[in-house]
Amino acid sequence: MTDFEILALVRRLERCELSPREFHHRDHLAVCAFYLYSSDLETAMNSMRESLLRITKHYGLKGYHETITRFWMERVHERMKNNECMARFVERLQAELSDKDLIYRYYSREALESAHAREKWVQPDLKVSRLR
Numbered sequence: 849m850t851d852f853e854i855l856a857l858v859r860r861l862e863r864c865e866l867s868p869r870e871f872h873h874r875d876h877l878a879v880c881a882f883y884l885y886s887s888d889l890e891t892a893m894n895s896m897r898e899s900l901l902r903i904t905k906h907y908g909l910k911g912y913h914e915t916i917t918r919f920w921m922e923r924v925h926e927r928m929k930n931n932e933c934m935a936r937f938v939e940r941l942q943a944e945l946s947d948k949d950l951i952y953r954y955y956s957r958e959a960l961e962s963a964h965a966r967e968k969w970v971q972p973d974l975k976v977s978r979l980r
Contacts, residue, residue, distance in 0.1 A: 849878055849895055849935060849938055850935050851933070851934050851935050854878050854879075854881070854882050854934060854935065854938060855882070857875055857878055857882075858878075858879050858882045858883075858899075861875075861879060861899050861903060862899050862902070863975065864902060864903050864906040864907075866903065867907075868903065868904075868907055868909060868911070873946070873948045874942045874946070876920060877920070877924060877938065877941045877942055878938045878941075878942070879896065879899070879944055880892070880896060880920060880921050880924040881924055881928075881934060881937055881938050881941060882934065883895045883921075884921070884924055884925055884928060885928075885934050885937075889921065889922070889925050891918070892921060892925075893918060893921050896917055896921060897912070897914070897917060900912050900917065906922070912966070913960070913965065913966045914961060914965070914966060914967055914968055914969055915955070915965040915966070915969055915970045916951060916960065916965075916969075918969050919951055919954070919955075920945070920951075923945055923946070923950075924941060925943075926939070927944065929942060929962075936942070952974075953974065953975055954972035954973075954974055954975045955970075955972050955973055955974060956973055956974055959972075959973045
């Protein structure tokens with residue numbers, strides 16, 4: 849993806865012009881990178897949360913999950929390099945974090961399916977050492 853394509857993706861998400869079926873894991877990673885390039889982790893997390901809540905509300909879905917969102921935001925944040933252009937960073941992210949099931953090395957399905965984990969950040973219940 850080019851920087852322009854990443855920006856276009858973010859704008860489509862923010863304007864609810866993107867169908868949830870069109871918004872894949874690799875796209876989530878690109879949006880995470882965009883928000884993190886634009887601000888600090890907490891501000892980026894708030895932007896991601898707002899965008900996801902807006903689009904799920906727009907389409908009448910109940911898909912937002914705080915713990916999963918923060919998990920992936922933190923994985924993206926860990927991999928940032930100050931001097932790397934965003935497009936190159938997103939390409940690297942999409943290769944390194946392509947396995948959507950990575951989260952299940954850190955969380956049991958029971959923990960992630962809990963109502964509490966959907967609403968608030970929950971620490972990993974399987975692998976507590978550095979999340980990588």
